[in-house]
Amino acid sequence: MRIDAHQHYWKIARGDYDWMGPPVAPIIRDYLPADLQPHLKAAGIEKTVLVQAAATLAETEFMLELAEREASIGGVVGWIDLDAPDAPAVLKRLAGHQKFRGIRPMLQDIDDTFFILAEHRVAVLEALPSLGLTFDALVQPRHLPVIAALADRLPELKIVVDHGAKPFIAKGVIEPWASDMAALAQRPNVFAKISGLLTEAGADRSAAALKPYVDTLLSAFGPERLMFGSDWPVVELATTYDDWWRVANELTAGLSEAGREAILGGTAARFYRI
Template identity: 35%
Template sequence: MTIDSHQHFWKYEPVKHSWIDDDMANIRKDFMPLDLKLIYNQNNIDGCVAIQSDQTLEETNFLIDLAAKNDFIKGIVGWVDFRGNDIDTVLEHYSQFDKVKGFRHIVQGEADPNFLLRPDFLKGISKLEKNNFTYDILVFPHQLGAVLEFVKQFPNIKFVIDHIAKPYIKDGFYEGWAVLMTEIAKQQNVYCKLSGMITEADYKTWTYEALLPYMRLVLNVFGVERILFGSDWPVCLVAGNYEKVKKITTDFIAKLSLEEQRAIMGLNAVEFYNL
C-alpha cells in the first residue's frame, strides 16, 4: 500500500491563501479530491493524509467533510487553537471522528523562533496524549532549537517533522540544519516526512543531486522505520509535478530492501497516523 502522507485541498480565496505569492501563481485555483484522485490513479497511490493549510476550525471541518465523502482520504491533520481555554472540549469533540488523526500549527509563520515553547501552547499540546492524537511540526531550520526542547517534553506524543524542516537547499545551507536534525532524531517518538524538498530548492533549476545530502542525513538519523513519503501536492506543482516528486523518493530508496521501501512509501504512515 502506497500512502501519500502529506497533501492539501483548498477552494482558492486570495485573502485566505495570501501565502501563495506571484512565484506560485499556477496554484492560485481550487484543488479538490477529484483532481487528486486522477493523479493517484496515474501514480499508483492508494490513499493519503490531508493536511490543514488554513488556521481555522472551519478548515478542520472542511477536511472532515472531504474525508467522509472520499474513501481514499485515509486521515486528516486539522488545526485547533492550542492556546485556547477550551482546548479540552475542542479535542474531545474531534475525537469522535475516526479520520481525524492529529493537528498542526503553521509555526513557520510565527515571528517568535521559540513559539513552540510558549507555556500556553505547551499546555495545549499536552492534551493530545489523552486522545492519542499526533502532531505535525512545520518549521524553518532556525526554529529547530525550539523543536528539540519541545519534543523532549512529550515522550508519549508522536511527532512528525514536515518537509524535512525546510532546509535552505536553494542557498546550499546544510550544517546547522543537519546538527539539529541529528539531535531531534534521537527522540524515538519523532518521525520525518520526505516531502516539500523541491520547493525549498530553486523552482526552475533544482536537481536530484542537490537534494541527496539532505535525504541521506534524514535516512541516516531517522532510519527506515521513521520516514514517511509525502508529495506536498499541490504546492509541489510550482516546481515540478506529482510523478517527479514521487520519483525523487522512489529513486532514493531503490537500493533498500522491498520491505524497507514499502515502509517508507506507506506502512510507516499507516502506523504513525493509525490509518
C-alpha cells in the same frame, strides 16, 4: 499499502488561505479530490493524509467534510487555536471524528521561534496522546532545537517534522540543519517527512541535488521513522506530482524492500493509524 502522507485540498472561495499571493500564483485555484485521483492511480497510492493549509477551524471542518465523502483520505491533520480557552474541548470534539488524526500549527509563519513552548500551549498539546492524536511540525531549520525541547517535554507525543524542516537546498547549505536533525532524531517520538524538498531546491531539481539532504534524513531517522509526502499541490510550484514520485523513488532505490515499503506507506500507516 502506499500512502501519500502529506497533501492538501483547498477551495479558494472559502477565503482563509492568507498565505496565497503573487509568489504562489500558479496554484491559486481550486484543488479537490478529482484533481488528485489520476496521480494517485498512476503511483499506486491507496490512501493520503490531508493536511491543513489555513489557520482556521473552519478549514479543518471543511477537510473533515471532504474526508467523509472521499475514501482515499486516510487521515486529516487540522488546526486549532492553541490560545483559545476552549482548545481542550475543541480537540476532544475533533478527536471524535473517525478520520481526524492530529493538529498542525503553522509555526513557520510565526516570528516567535519559541512560540510552541509557552506553558499554556504545551498544556494543550499534552492532551494529544491520550486522544490518539499526533503533532505535525511545520517548521524551518531555526525551529529544530525547539522541537527537540518539545519532544523532551512530551515524550509520549508523536511528532513528525514536515518537509524535513525545509533545509536551504537552493543555497547548498546543509549545516547546522544536518546536525540539528541528527540531534532531534535521538528522540524516539520524532519522525520526519520526505516531502516539500523540490520547492526548496531552486533551479536544480534533480535527485542528485536532493540526495545529501535525503541521505541525512535516512541516516538520522532510518526508514521506520520516515514517510513520503507529495505536498501536492504546492509541489506544482516546482514540478509535477508524477515527477516528484519518480524522484522520491530514485532517492530510495538503494534501500531494502522493507525500507522502501516503510517510507512509501508503512511508517505513515503506523504514525497516523491508517
